[in-house]
Amino acid sequence: MKSFFKYVLANIVAFVILVAIFIGGFVFFAIMGAFMDSSGSVKKNSILTLDLKTKVIESPSDEQFSIFDFKQEGKTITSLDLQKSIINAKTDNNIKGISLELDDFSAGNTQLESIRQALIDFKKSGKFVYAYGNNVSQAAYYIGSVADQFYLNPTGGIELKGLSAEVAFFKDFADKYGINIQVIRHGKFKAAVEPFMLNKISPENEEQLSTLLNDVWSRNSSQIAQSRKINPAEFKTITDSLYSFIPENNIKYKLADKLIQKSEYDNILRQKIGIKKEDKLSKISFPKYFGTIDPDSEDDxxxxxxxxxxxxxxxxxxxxxxxxxxxxxxxxxxxxxxxxxxxxxxxxxxxxxxxxxxxxxxxxxxxxxxxxxxxxxxxxxxxxxxxxxxxxxxxxxxxxxxxxxxxxxxxxxxxxxxKNGIRSDVVQTNSNSxxxxxxxxxxxxxxxxxxxxxxxxxxxxxxxxxxxxxxxxxxxxxxxxxxxxxxxxxxxxxxxxxxxxxxxxxxxxxxxxxxxxxxxxxxxxxxxxxxxxxxxxxEEEISAKMLKSKLGESNYKIFQQLTDTKxxxxxxxxxxxxxxxx
Missing domain, CATH: 3.90.226.10 (2-enoyl-CoA Hydratase; Chain A, domain 1)
Structure with missing residues (x-):
């Protein structure tokens, strides 16, 4: 019995030591990572690079850290800080240009426009902006279309399709399963509750969504067409016909400049900054570059x-x-x-x-x-x-x-x-107790x-x-x-x-x-x-993360609408x- 307790105690001690080592190591590497991400210098002939590893967020509080995805730490940047980085790079002699390697990169509509405008302003410095993609999302192409040269993988495509908004309706589902939903609203356009009271989109809601989508797309499409020097009517035909999903069409319709492999693109960058093919490219991410910028120190x-x-x-x-x-x-x-x-x-x-x-x-x-x-x-x-x-x-x-x-x-x-044999009676002191x-x-x-x-x-x-x-x-x-x-x-x-x-x-x-x-x-x-x-x-966040991983982002959003207690x-x-x- 004595040896049994010694054995149990030894295992408990070993477990505690392992936990301490794990936490201590985690703390050490997190601290080191923080220092590495927020300090350092920029090498000569560097290229500022925006790629899929960079996550653009709206505010510092939007960065959600988890032990399960801590590798993402240090790879996020706010839209404002990203714009600051582009402005600073304009006059940084060590930054020779910007490379956009975006593919499925996504950000909010207003973030995309702010980044795009900052890139246009950056080009006034005389420095280059080049872009490369495999399968390029519409959001990524909106940014990438400002590039001096846009290169595409020979088997790649561009998701150019316009904008849409899909509305899910739950009234028939609720009726089928005996779920009662009481709606109180003001305003005929208050569409927040339509999914629970109708089984199709109302004329008023369709009108407001159509106006909204056309306002946004009219602006975005005209900006892309102008940057790529494409006639607006032709650009509409390209979009309506989904031509851009076929690689060769992107050259034919001037959406891209050349079909090349990624290694060939890197060689073009080497040539652009004047280094040999065998030399290593010095690329620096936006979060890391922002960490090298001296913060403002004004008292006001x-x-x-x-x-x-x-x-x-x-x-x-x-x-x-x-x-x-x-x-x-x-x-x-x-x-x-x-x-x-x-x-x-x-x-x-x-x-x-x-x-x-x-x-x-x-x-x-x-x-x-x-x-x-x-x-x-x-x-x-x-x-x-x-x-x-x-x-x-x-x-x-x-x-x-x-x-x-x-x-x-x-x-x-x-x-x-x-329907299932459950009913209730109420005893109360007042009419609406x-x-x-x-x-x-x-x-x-x-x-x-x-x-x-x-x-x-x-x-x-x-x-x-x-x-x-x-x-x-x-x-x-x-x-x-x-x-x-x-x-x-x-x-x-x-x-x-x-x-x-x-x-x-x-x-x-x-x-x-x-x-x-x-x-x-x-x-x-x-x-x-x-x-x-x-x-x-x-408990709520852990459950949400598990559901998201099982259902996927789109299905999870529908689930949220059905179960949102707020x-x-x-x-x-x-x-x-x-x-x-x-």
Whole structure:
């Protein structure tokens, strides 16, 4: 027995030592990796390279670290930092040009346009921009089309097909299985709840999506055609006919310049920078290059406050949580070195209550410091609502914005329960004591109260918009009602002030604060990898990751729509369903 306990104890000690070694080693390599990623110098004759290993994110908080994919750490970069890198490379003598090796590279519509414009500006330096691809996504080609030369693999193709948005409907499914869904909304364009009340797209929703997609594609396609010197009518024929999926067609129709292998492309780069074929190419990634740029050290700061993701109440990191964001707003307000603020909004909206809390705190911030808002891919519904504290609003042309509308949703299971022999009786003290139950659904009094709540919230929404945009209730109501618009159309309607990216918003904020020299400070700050890893390993996230891996991204999004409990957390200011522009 004594030897047995010695054996068990020895194994426990060995296990503890192994765990300690693992954690210690992990910490060591993570720290070393952080140092390696954020320091160093650029070799002479280097080529700044954007490839599939680089993940472009909207804000520092969008970087989700996990022990299962820690190899991705250090390979992400925010869109703003990527643009800074391109600007810096323009005058960096060690950077001879930029190579775009993108294939299925993807980013948000507004991120893509900002990167594209930065590359066009980079070319003014006289340095080259070359691109190479195997199977090139439409998003990647949108960026790559600015290249001086675009090379394609002999068996490769370009995914040039235009834009689409697919809407999934669940009404028939709910009816079939006895699931009852009660919808309360204001605005005929409030399409967020259509999937639960219709079995096909409404004329109003089809109209708004068609207008939105055509606004975005008209801009994107004309930019590509102009860069490649293709007649717009011919470019439309190429797209409609899917010609670009056949390698030889890309040469025939001037979408690419030559069909070559990757090693041949590398030799072209060697020749371009004047080194021998046997010499090693010095390529540097954007995240690593950004780490070599000396940070601004001016005492006066312009804060870039990120509001990225769906809006929820409480605390959290994966999205916009009212308490968490308000804490950051107060930090910005109390920081004496921060003289002006840019709020970068990239949100489809969410909880009406949380949106209102955030707006109030932003209004308090504006009383002390200039506040300029910059829209990313989305600034819709609650995302648009929180922007109403702004001194000025900048929108990207392809931003999806507006969606000034409110809705509520209640799901219950009376029919399916009754069919399977389950029913309930209610004993109550007042008419609506049992306001809502999973077996009975909402009472008539509850529905009446919810409708009034939705209407009251909508009026409050429009009130803030009329105050900020200096328009009447009737003017805003006419373009509100839950309808979404492109940034270009929002500018025409007066929902935003200027078309431009985050850099224009930063310059405007600095000007309002009368700053000639300043540095940027981002809020929230980038999380420590270990805080991310251990802070996010909760049951919900682990389940989500497992489901995503089994279902795939597209199927998981449909599953989310069917099971999203946040939809039933009271009155919502949220964009139409999950609008994915393909």
């Amino acid at each position: 700061k312009v804060a870039v406050l990120y509001a990225s993701g769906e809006i929820n109440s409480g605390k959290g990191t994966n999205g916009i949580y009212s308490e968490t964001l308000i804490k950051e707003i107060k930090k910005v307000k109390e920081d004496k070195k921060v003289k002006a603020v840019v709020l970068r909004v990239n949100s489809p909206g969410g909880s009406a209550n949380a949106s209102d809390e955030i707006l109030f705190e932003l209004e308090q911030l504006k009383k002390e410091k200039p506040l300029v808002v910059s829209f990313g891919d989305y600034a819709a519904s609650g995302g648009y609502y929180i922007a109403m504290a702004a001194d000025k609003i900048y929108s990207e042309p392809n931003t999806i914005t507006g969606s000034i509308g409110v809705f509520g949703l209640m799901t219950y299971y009376k029919d399916i329960a009754n 049992n306001m809502y139950s999973a077996l009975q659904g909402p009472t008539s009094g509850t529905l009446n109260m919810m409708q009034k709540s939705v209407e009251g919230t909508y009026k409050r929404f429009v009130h803030f918009v009329t105050t900020n945009r200096k328009k009447s209730f009737e003017q805003i109501d006419a373009i509100g009602g839950g309808r979404v618009w492109s940034g270009t159309r929002a500018k025409e309607l007066g929902l935003v002030d200027e078309l431009g990216g985050i850099n224009q918003a930063i310059a405007d904020a600095a000007k309002r604060a009368k700053l000639s020299k300043y540095s940027l400070k981002t809020y929230p700050a980038k999380s420590n990898p270990f805080e991310e890893m251990f802070g996010s390993m909760d 939809l039933q957390n009271g009155v919502m200011m949220r964009m139409p369903y999950i609008l994915e522009v393909k």
